[in-house]
Amino acid sequence: MxxxxxxxxxxxxxxxxxxxxxxxxxxxxxxxxxxxxxxxxxxxxxxxxxxxxxxxxxxxxxxxxxxxxxxxxxxxxxxxxxxxxxxxxxxxxxxxxxxxxxxxxxxxxxxxxxxxxxxxxxxxxxxxxxxxxxxxxxxxxxxxxxxxxxxxxxKIISDIGIVGLPNAGKSTLLRAMTNARPKIDNYPFTTLSPNLGVLRNNRKNIVIADMPGIIEGAHQGKGIGLQFLRHIERTNLLILVVDISVPKPMDQYKSLLNEFRQYNPQLLSKPRIIVFNKIDLLNLIPPSELKEKIFFVSALKGIGVDRLMDYLKNEN
Ligand SMILES: Nc1nc2c(ncn2[C@@H]2O[C@H](COP(=O)(O)OP(=O)(O)OP(=O)(O)O)[C@@H](O)[C@H]2O)c(=O)[nH]1
Ligand SMILES: [Mg+2]
Known part of the structure; x- marks a missing residue:
């Protein structure tokens, strides 16, 4: 519907x-x-x-x-x-x-x-x-x-929000961690409205929301804008998905945070983690100056996803 x-x-x-x-x-x-x-x-x-x-x-x-x-x-x-x-x-x-x-x-x-x-x-x-x-x-x-x-x-109620630029692999990650079967494709804005999935934990079910992609200038209405960001206002944790196979992955990260700041600076005070995705596409040197906990995964191949799920289960 x-x-x-x-x-x-x-x-x-x-x-x-x-x-x-x-x-x-x-x-x-x-x-x-x-x-x-x-x-x-x-x-x-x-x-x-x-x-x-x-x-x-x-x-x-x-x-x-x-x-x-x-x-x-x-x-x-x-x-x-x-x-x-x-x-x-x-x-x-x-x-x-x-x-x-x-x-x-x-x-x-x-x-x-x-x-x-x-x-x-x-x-x-x-x-x-x-x-x-x-x-x-x-x-x-x-x-x-x-x-x-x-x-x-x-405002969707979810424990965790997955955000990132278009095509970063957000929906693939949701698929890898939960029962959800969102549409995945190799073009931007495959996801047009939030997808929800449930990560089962023996203590409770953790609801994860996969958001449409956010691009630079979204706060001015670019792409599909920030209209969906209100759905992550109630989450306890944000997962920033960054495609590490692009030439300047950290630019994605920066523009994402910048868009949050423009939309609602309170989003920046939420706990968040970075998930570098698509590590199967490169030989990687991890950036060392980050405050956030870092996960390297391939949502597609399932690499590193277990470790991420363990972390989410223990933190929620
Ligand atoms: N090689 C590789 N490809 C991946 C990985 N994760 C996702 N992909 C591919 O990247 C493309 C985009 O994946 P999606 O999950 O649709 O990306 P998204 O971030 O949800 O995209 P939007 O909804 O458009 O914002 C698809 O072709 C996926 O198969 C990965 O870990 N490795
Ligand atoms: Mg998607």
Whole structure:
């Protein structure tokens, strides 16, 4: 299914039903008391997290949601029926905005956020009986529903993000380490949206996200830009994949960090490692002045991948 990570939806909750004004009328009961029931509550619009979803595609296709109003109260103390809540399933990791304020985020399966609360039902006149007023003619109207525009932004939840220039071998590395089977090819921008894979560990599953390639100038919209970088904001570790077979591999590394700086300098304070890939293509002298832990791998041939996986399992 198409990967969509931003959607705006239009929601309308139901109004509350009005309270009823009514008096009991029965044969042989000359002055029956008040028996107007309460109005029902209006239905709310509720977002609910669903682990099975990975995209906001459905919301893009169906942006309008409306919950029904509560019914009005009736005589004989009959309360109006409440409008049903409308549930909208969203993938985990969404951030929910209304008027550019964050309402909240959904990180767990089944977690709910009410984006538009239904109006409250009004009380019927039966509720207003007091010792001095046995026949109240007082009732409440239901409160109105809410109409709102809600923006939903998906930030994938993964433990580790794989980033690098196009064609560096990021997807091949994800394939080598996890069950994921992303598309791999020998041209830039094979990956157009993040791929997720799971590295199984006896303690927990480590989710790894393989990102589209980043090129110099991405922060100005070059290539496919930095729009996907928000998906690594929540990772604990970044893997910088550098193709070591190109003439100046460290230029890749530098421009990558430079793009991070332009996009969001906080990304630079995240723990990261460098994976020099494609070592099968050359006889190599390792650069010695790096702060990061270095891995030399051939994701294609599986060389050095075990050592990398052991490291990731122990560090996560
Ligand atoms: N020789 C060699 N080739 C590799 C290695 N890893 C990946 N490749 C090749 O490099 C090319 C690009 O691999 P991908 O995994 O698609 O690269 P990517 O970084 O995901 O590329 P984009 O998604 O376009 O950014 C493919 O032809 C791979 O077969 C490696 O370790 N050695
Ligand atoms: Mg790729």
């Amino acid at each position: 198409k990967f969509i990570d931003e959607a705006t939806i239009f929601v309308q909750s139901g109004a509350g039903g009005n309270g009823c004004i009514s008096f009991r009328r029965e044969k042989y009961v000359p002055r029956g008391g008040p028996d107007g029931g309460d109005g029902g509550n209006g239905g709310s619009i509720v977002l609910i997290g669903n682990t099975k979803l990975t995209t906001l595609y459905d919301l893009k296709l169906h942006p309008h949601y409306r919950a029904r109003r509560g019914e009005h109260g009736k005589g004989k103390n009959m309360h109006g029926r409440s409008g049903k809540d409308v549930f909208i399933q969203v993938p985990l990791g969404v951030v929910v905005y209304s008027n550019s304020d964050v309402i909240g985020d959904i990180l767990d399966n089944g977690q709910k956020i009410i984006v538009a609360r239904g109006g409250a039902g009004g009380r019927g006149n039966a509720r207003f009986v007091t010792s001095t007023n046995r026949a109240p003619r007082q009732v409440e109207e239901g409160t109105p529903g809410v109409t709102k525009e809600v923006k939903i932004v998906l």
